[in-house]
Amino acid sequence: MVDHTGTGETGFSGRYAAALYALASEQKILNDVVEQMAALGRLIHESADLRRLVETPLTDTAKAAPVLAQALAAQGFLPIIRNYVGVVITNRRLRELPRLIAGFAAYVATKRGEIVAEITSAHALTDTQRTQLRARLAEAGYSQVHLREHTDPSLLGGLVLKIGTKLFDTSLKSRLNRLNYSLKGAA
Template sequence: MVDHTGTGETGLSGRYAAALYALAFEQKILNDVVDQMAALGRLIQESADLRRLIETPLTDAAKAAPVLTQALAAQGFLPIIRNYVNVVIANRRLRDLPFLIAGFAAYVATKRGEIVADVTSAHALSDTQRHQLRARLTEAGYGNVHLREHTDPSLLGGLVLKIGAKLFDTSLKSRLNRLNYSLKGAA
């Protein structure tokens, strides 16, 4: 069963994350690998061409592996990251790469005693907003929180916060939808 949440320790992403974590720890380059996996995730988000290559089901693994390896080498990614991507490709999991990267981040956060909170807002959070959000989460009993930030202009305002299975939606879009449903019920 594929773990598309990217957070499971027993699913696909958990197995890949545990293997990469153990190898990076053994080679004493764990912090560099954590940073570069995050950079790889950002690279995928920012590059439409790379996303298209990853998401296309007809991508030929034999052709994709050398091209992707060369591109990652040109970007300065460590051999361990390039090898990881090659293993993902060889195992026919290229389409799962973004989930595997998220799973690795969640695995590292768990190992470090951090709680991962996905925050989606209409606009990028300012440093003040980030600080206030962390303070509120600490007050709510969530100690060491790692924020993974996403933007979605369709939210219009407010934010959506997901911590584990809990979802807190204070977006303007959600409020307008609730108001719309309540007005339809009153009519």
């Protein structure tokens, strides 16, 4: 796909991110929008009901739009965020909302000169681990890094770090798979 935004974001995610970024900048509320988009991502992640509404492929968008708009208004989200979610629903992209939120965060980070590091670990990182990881990344030349953390219990231990096109996999699951393949080759 072609990057139409100039930030490495491609496809519809990049277009949605660029449009929201431009509108928020024009209204001089960019920092508030960045904070609220992150809060929306956390809300979806933490609320089983909201996550189910977003992820269910058979969600009736005509019914979901007013319910979601009312819920976001009750949570104190800005009109620009509520309208953005409304456009997402109208365009039948509700299932893609978490991806659009992540795409917006990546777009903002790129515009601000930050590098986004995707970190997947078996368990949530502690503050000490996060600090140590940032120090190692700084040593490797990644001084302004925005960490986007995910958990995946199937990794068993260790972590998977993705920065741009580079992937560093120190997970126990990967190590066991490599050991398994090497043992099969030796037999």
